[in-house]
Amino acid sequence: xxxxxxxxxxxxxxxxxxxxxxxxxxxxxxxxxxxxxxxxxxxxxxxxxxxxxxxxxxxxxxxxxxxxxxxxxxxxxxxxxxxxxxxxxxxxxxxxxxxxxxxxxxxxxxxxxxxxxxxxxxxxxxxxxxxxxxxxxxxxxxxxxxxxxxxxxxxxxxxxxxxxxxxxxxxxxxxxxxxxxxxxxxxxxxxxxxxxxxxxxxxxxxxxxxxxxxxxxxxxxxxxxxxxxxxxxxxxxxxxxxxxxxxxxxxxxxxxxxxxxxxxxxxxxxxxxxxxxxxxxxxxxxxxxxxxxxxxxxxxxxxxxxxxxxxxxxxxxxxxxxxxxxxxxxxxxxxxxxxxxxxxxxxxxxxxxxxxxxxxxxxxxxxxxxxxxxxxxxxxxxxxxxxxxxxxxxxxxxxxxxxxxxxxxxxxxxxxxxxxxxxxxxxxxxxxxxxxxxxxxxxxxxxxxxxxxxxxxxxxxxxxxxxxxxxxxxxxxxxxxxxxxxxxxxxxxxxxxxxxxxxxxxxxxxxxxxxxxxxxxxxxxxxxxxxxxxxxxxxxxxxxxxxxxxxxxxxxxxxxxxxxxxxxxxxxxxxxxxxxxxxxxxxxxxxxxxxxxxxxxxxxxxxxxxxxxxxxxxxxxxxxxxxxxxxxxxxxxxxxxxxx
Numbered sequence: 001x002x003x004x005x006x007x008x009x010x011x012x013x014x015x016x017x018x019x020x021x022x023x024x025x026x027x028x029x030x031x032x033x034x035x036x037x038x039x040x041x042x043x044x045x046x047x048x049x050x051x052x053x054x055x056x057x058x059x060x061x062x063x064x065x066x067x068x069x070x071x072x073x074x075x076x077x078x079x080x081x082x083x084x085x086x087x088x089x090x091x092x093x094x095x096x097x098x099x100x101x102x103x104x105x106x107x108x109x110x111x112x113x114x115x116x117x118x119x120x121x122x123x124x125x126x127x128x129x130x131x132x133x134x135x136x137x138x139x140x141x142x143x144x145x146x147x148x149x150x151x152x153x154x155x156x157x158x159x160x161x162x163x164x165x166x167x168x169x170x171x172x173x174x175x176x177x178x179x180x181x182x183x184x185x186x187x188x189x190x191x192x193x194x195x196x197x198x199x200x201x202x203x204x205x206x207x208x209x210x211x212x213x214x215x216x217x218x219x220x221x222x223x224x225x226x227x228x229x230x231x232x233x234x235x236x237x238x239x240x241x242x243x244x245x246x247x248x249x250x251x252x253x254x255x256x257x258x259x260x261x262x263x264x265x266x267x268x269x270x271x272x273x274x275x276x277x278x279x280x281x282x283x284x285x286x287x288x289x290x291x292x293x294x295x296x297x298x299x300x301x302x303x304x305x306x307x308x309x310x311x312x313x314x315x316x317x318x319x320x321x322x323x324x325x326x327x328x329x330x331x332x333x334x335x336x337x338x339x340x341x342x343x344x345x346x347x348x349x350x351x352x353x354x355x356x357x358x359x360x361x362x363x364x365x366x367x368x369x370x371x372x373x374x375x376x377x378x379x380x381x382x383x384x385x386x387x388x389x390x391x392x393x394x395x396x397x398x399x400x401x402x403x404x405x406x407x408x409x410x411x412x413x414x415x416x417x418x419x420x421x422x423x424x425x426x427x428x429x430x431x432x433x434x435x436x437x438x439x440x441x442x443x444x445x446x447x448x449x450x451x452x453x454x455x456x457x458x459x460x461x462x463x464x465x466x467x468x469x470x471x472x473x474x475x476x477x478x479x480x481x482x483x484x485x486x487x488x489x490x491x492x493x494x495x496x497x498x499x500x501x502x503x504x505x506x507x508x509x510x511x512x513x514x515x516x517x518x519x520x521x522x523x524x525x526x527x528x529x530x531x532x533x534x535x536x537x538x539x540x541x542x543x544x545x546x547x548x549x550x551x552x553x554x555x556x557x558x559x560x561x562x563x564x565x566x567x568x569x570x571x572x573x574x575x576x577x578x579x580x581x582x583x584x585x586x587x588x589x590x591x592x593x594x595x596x597x598x599x600x601x602x603x604x605x606x607x608x609x610x611x612x613x614x615x616x617x618x619x620x621x622x623x624x625x626x627x628x629x630x631x632x633x634x635x636x637x638x639x640x641x642x643x644x
Contacts, residue, residue, distance in 0.1 A: 031354075114290060121135060169214065196218075201263070212237050216233045300344040310383075313407075338573070368433060492558065501575040
């Protein structure tokens with residue numbers, strides 16, 4: 001055990017825990033998985049799927065009520081100033097049914113589709129990202145989704161009606177010394193009679209300060225009659241021994257109710273266990289497959305707001321005799337914001353509709369949407385700050401105080417920054433997506449590079465791999481992307497040629513697959529350590545997915561007669577911008593400073609360059625880098641404040 005009580009595990013053991021938690025099978029097709037394998041399956045996403053009429057009607061009716069509530073009841077500036085969401089706002093959301101947007105109607109929820117749930121989050125987030133985060137944490141990763149996936153009928157009947165109308169939920173996995181490495185989870189759930197006793201400390205518990213119900217991940221020790229492992233539990237926030245020790249404060253999302261939660265001898269009945277012992281991580285990861293779509297929803301909404309402000313400001317702000325939008329340097333930024341916003345909405349709506357129809361496996365699509373949305377939204381907000389100049393760096397209150405429009409541009413930059421960390425950092429998302437993208441290779445050739453496998457197993461795997469690659473590699477040489485007539489439906493008269501963009505996607509998909517194969521042949525067992533390479537592979541795949549989604553959405557809008565020509569223009573602009581980024585990423589696959597960077601890092605960690613740090617003072621306070629999380633009774637005041 002470490003000083004914080006975390007189990008000592010090797011890198012291999014940690015990877016094994018993560019591997020056992022992921023879904024092993026692909027029972028349904030996946031557009032993104034095929035894309036990484038060099039197979040451009042446009043038929044899986046085109047024609048663009050659409051919601052049923054009654055689903056759309058119900059969604060639009062709720063959005064109308066929610067819009068009115070946001071306009072009249074939510075004061076985003078007040079939440080930013082006071083760093084707290086007023087209780088009246090949360091009470092109003094409960095009355096509106098917003099806590100139950102994704103909960104089935106038979107349990108008192110609204111039963112909205114993923115598409116309309118995302119539209120609701122984007123709408124709320126445009127007024128207050130903190131309120132949107134509260135709703136998302138409650139429904140996307142909080143208790144409703146795990147119950148839907150793995151709860152018993154009795155658990156659903158007991159808790160879902162509460163969660164739909166009155167009770168706020170939180171998801172507790174992270175610990176002070178455990179982030180994306182759950183193998184080191186220290187919180188324990190010790191079997192005791194007809195229940196369990198939970199001990200431990202959880203960090204960054206979004207909604208934890210105001211939660212009524214929590215999903216807690218804890219390690220059950222293996223013993224007679226208990227298979228043990230990381231397990232999910234439903235815990236009443238008001239239970240004896242539960243203490244919210246701190247309400248955390250952040251760079252952005254100032255109204256976020258995020259805290260540190262301590263469990264000391266908290267008794268939980270066995271009936272509150274979700275799924276079997278040891279299934280907790282799998283439940284968590286499965287929850288995130290669709291739960292991750294909430295973040296790109298808020299990112300797409302942020303892009304829409306950035307575009308509005310960029311348009312309005314750039315048209316009235318003049319420099320050197322003309323509006324700044326007419327200057328090429330600023331115009332390029334506006335074009336990037338407009339085209340990328342179109343693409344983010346395309347990725348989001350396509351992934352969400354696929355999730356609603358449940359016809360495809362979208363674990364890679366959802367992860368790509370989260371990764372791409374969080375990165376691109378941050379870039380758009382940064383460009384908006386630049387377009388606004390000094391006013392972009394100035395707070396909305398300061399602008400208002402001197403008589404100008406209170407535009408919270410610096411706030412959106414701060415608020416969006418967390419999305420690159422929330423629910424899987426960009427670096428972790430790269431590794432997660434890369435693992436899924438190379439799954440087909442590992443399925444046939446994994447034993448070859450596994451050091452624990454015998455020579456006999458390796459020989460057998462070599463034979464299997466030979467058969468697979470003999471069939472697969474020739475298909476990467478040529479394809480529809482080389483035929484000038486392919487995808488002709490995407491080049492209607494008078495519109496930009498999106499067929500050419502799709503041909504590029506098809507060709508590049510095969511190039512991406514070839515690059516992955518070359519890398520696996522070159523590095524074999526060391527492939528998993530080449531995180532820079534894997535990250536670039538994933539980023540190329542993300543761009544190709546976004547290009548595909550943008551083209552399919554543009555064609556859908558054209559056939560519906562809804563801004564079709566303009567949609568084609570935006571899709572074409574986005575695809576051309578994306579192609580430049582893709583070619584740069586391909587260049588960096590093999591021409592980079594990864595090895596040199598590793599050398600420099602060794603020098604930094606060994607103290608070789610400490611002379612470079614001279615000449616400054618460190619304003620940081622005293623204290624340990626990681627707080628002590630030793631289990632035990634609380635020594636601090638309980639700041640838990642349920643909203644009733």
